[in-house]
Amino acid sequence: MNAKFTPSNSFIVTLSVSAIVLGAITGFHKYEPTTGYTPPTYTAKQAPDVVAVQTAVITSKSTGKATVKLDDFILQVSFDYEAHPDNYGVPGSDFTAVDITQLSVDDIHDINGNAYRDFTDFNDIVQIKELVRGHLERNQMVEAV
Numbered sequence: 001m002n003a004k005f006t007p008s009n010s011f012i013v014t015l016s017v018s019a020i021v022l023g024a025i026t027g028f029h030k031y032e033p034t035t036g037y038t039p040p041t042y043t044a045k046q047a048p049d050v051v052a053v054q055t056a057v058i059t060s061k062s063t064g065k066a067t068v069k070l071d072d073f074i075l076q077v078s079f080d081y082e083a084h085p086d087n088y089g090v091p092g093s094d095f096t097a098v099d100i101t102q103l104s105v106d107d108i109h110d111i112n113g114n115a116y117r118d119f120t121d122f123n124d125i126v127q128i129k130e131l132v133r134g135h136l137e138r139n140q141m142v143e144a145v
Contacts, residue, residue, distance in 0.1 A: 051127060053135040058142060065106075066132050070124065073116065076107040079132055085144040096144045098136045100129040 049071060056066040062082065068075045079100050086097035103125055108116040120128075136142055 051131060053131050056132060056135050056139075056141065058136075061145075064132075064136075066135070068128055068131065070120075070128075072111050074109050074111065075105055075120070075128070077103055077105050077128060077132070079103045079129075081133075081136065081142065083142040083144045095137070096140070096142060098133050098142055100133050103129050103132070 050069065051071075052069050054067040054069055054074075056064060058064045063078065063080050065076070065078050068077055080102040082099045082101055083096050084099075085094060087094045105118050105120055105125075108118060110116065
């Protein structure tokens with residue numbers, strides 16, 4: 001029995017063992033079709049706010065009342081405003097600008113008619129002021145004196 005390894009025998013053994021290992025690795029590897037990169041999508045955990053002016057009535061030269069929908073609630077608000085002429089700096093772009101100086105929430109009901117206490121915070125009031133201002137300007141409900 002030949003107990004000595006010769007350089008040619010060790011090279012053949014190394015080559016055959018590496019071929020068997022490489023064959024086993026590629027044989028068990030499952031090829032899957034490659035697709036393009038798709039970035040992850042962001043889904044909000046909260047539904048967006050629904051805020052809109054339903055009605056607005058001018059009661060005098062500087063006051064008015066409005067009905068505002070805030071998510072599932074209906075708010076009755078009264079407001080004081082000031083109107084003044086304004087333009088965009090271009091001839092013919094004159095319009096009447098409105099500033100809401102005071103806003104108070106008079107009544108809050110949900111869509112089923114149940115009454116609620118005032119739960120609005122500063123951000124809600126600022127948002128309602130801007131909505132009412134935009135509604136008055138867009139519908140040209142006031143004129144500057």
